[in-house]
Every structure is written in structure tokens, then in C-alpha cells.
Amino acid sequence: MDVNTRSLSSNNKSGNSQSSEDESDLRRGPWTVEEDLTLINYIATQGEGRWNSLARCAGLKRTGKSCRLRWLNYLRPDVRRGNITLEEQLLILELHSRWGNRWSKIAQYLPGRTDNEIKNYWRTRVQKHAKQLKCDVNSKQFQDTMRYLWMPRLVERIQAANGTHTTATATATASTSGGSTTTTATGGPAMGYTDDFIHAPVNSNFTPENSANSSDSLGTHVSDFGEYYGIPVHNQSVNQDYFQGDQVGYGCDDSLSRPNYGNYLNNQGMDFQAADNYMEQNSQQQWPFGLEDTMDNFWNVEDIYVLQQQFNMCVN
DNA sequence: AATCATGCCAACCGCCTTCGA
């Protein structure tokens, strides 16, 4: 069935009455250029308002919801396009560890990015790698892997790309196009095993099992990520054991080490209370990171290989 | 060249919350 002509009969199950609409006349599916222009022009002259009436007044044969979604996710002038940058990836991981699937809340900290985009990123990229590691994305193992392996690694990549600091002696870059990933390693061992993880002091007492407890006293089993890490939503400085690099190791055993990324986000001005204020005061400004991640993804084949090894050590 | 598998993402669905009469 043509997506544009599908029945709308199921649309009103949600309690969102569209009774004032002529349902038989409503369009669905992809928006046309003409519809986009109509919506843009209408909002440019009349501003945003009540979406149902806006849709009617603009002459769009769409539901108000559909118009709102199209505007917020695609037509808004401040919507950012292009790959999620390394910094944005790091921020998404960090914020998701705090708040879980609170996509709209996470999106507030990534100006120009929509909750839908972040959600899609998470589902297509992060969950994919959880699958590759054969663990549930909500599992403690995966959370720890993400927190103590991937995120520090990502910080290293950011620092390396910025030319500010990196302890890595080898770099591997991945480019993902479509479904495949190609990898270019420079200076690393032939087996694509980079030593990003192997060069800094390690607290041998640290394990993923105690990691959650290391930052607070609330690290007992809870399903929600934020609760899991025992982090209050607001007025909480950045996850302390994660960002205070010298105090706690992040690996699963002594073969792991942490990059010297301490307080990276704070050093970038990413204090969350400040971020709250920042967002309130200046919601239109772009996030002060300018680095584009042309590699698309910070995980590559080598990373997965290494991570699988480390992950297995964690589990066993 | 054809077919299949996979990734990506725009759009929809439906529940919940907020608003306002």
C-alpha cells in the first residue's frame, strides 16, 4: 500500500482527537517539497502556534502532530546536519548513562540535534555494538564496557584529533559507509590491535563489578542507567570516578589502563549545572565543539576485537 | 546483473502529560 494513502483509521487510538480534521483528506508518509515550503512559509510569517490549527490554516493536509514533527526534526533552521561528531558521541554516551532513554533531555545538550536523531544514533550504532559483544545494551557488562573502555577511548580520539593530548601511540581510523566498515591503522600492531588501552596507571583493585560502587553508595542493581550510576539528574558534577582520571582505573584487569582524559568534559566547559544555565540562556548557540567526525564512528573492527577480549575477561 | 542482507533514518504510533475552558 502506498504510504501516502494509507488509512488513517488507526491514528486516533491514542486519544488525540483529530475529529476536526477531514481524515479522508489527510496525507501521510514522506513530505513533498511543496508541503515543506508551505510549512516553512507559514511559520515564517505566522510563527509556531497550535499545530492542528496551523496545519489547517496553512492548507496542509497533515495532522498537527505531523507538522510539528516535520518542523522540529527537519525544517527548523537550526537543525544540524551531518555526522554525529566525536564530542557529540561522547556526550550522548555520558548523558545516556545518566538519564537512559530520555532522548529529548539528551538532545537539549546537543544544540541542533533532535531527539529522533539521537535516538536513531543510539539504536543503530550503540545497540549494534552491544549485539556484537553478545550482551544486552542494558546489561551492567555493557554499561561498564562503554563507560570504562569506549568512552575513554573516544576521549583519546578527540584529544588526538584536536592535537591537544593523547597517550596513544597508535591510531586506528574507521570509515563506515553503508553497512561496511573499513579500517586504516597506523603505527599499530599488524593484527589491528592498537595499544590505546595499554599505557596508563591502573588500579588493580578496580573491576567493573565494583565500578558502580566506586563513585557512590548506590551502585546496587538498578535497571535505569542514571540510577545505576547513582547520579542525581541535576546539580551533579560530572560522574566523578569516570572523570577523575587518576583515582580509579577503568579496566577489567591489569592489562587495561586508562588514558589520561581526566575531566575532559569539564575541561571543555561541560559542567552540567553550567550546561543547564547555558541552555536556558542561550539555547540557540551551537555547541562549542567544532570537530567533525569524518570517520563516522569511533568503533572499528580492531576496537571490537579488543573490546571483545576485554569484555570476555570482564564476564569470566 | 540480480538478489539478498544490512544500515540508516524519516515518519508514524500510542501513551502520558499539560493546558485551558
Place this chain on the structure above:
DNA sequence: TTCGAAGGCGGTTGGCATGAT
């Protein structure tokens, strides 16, 4: 206070693009 309308949000789907076979 109640109730319907509208908005917000997270989950899910479907179609297109691309790569693999």
C-alpha cells in the same frame, strides 16, 4: 474539579540506499 484537545516523548516501522554474494 473535570474533561477534551493538544503537545511531548519514547518506541517502532517501513522504505530507500548501499554493500555483499
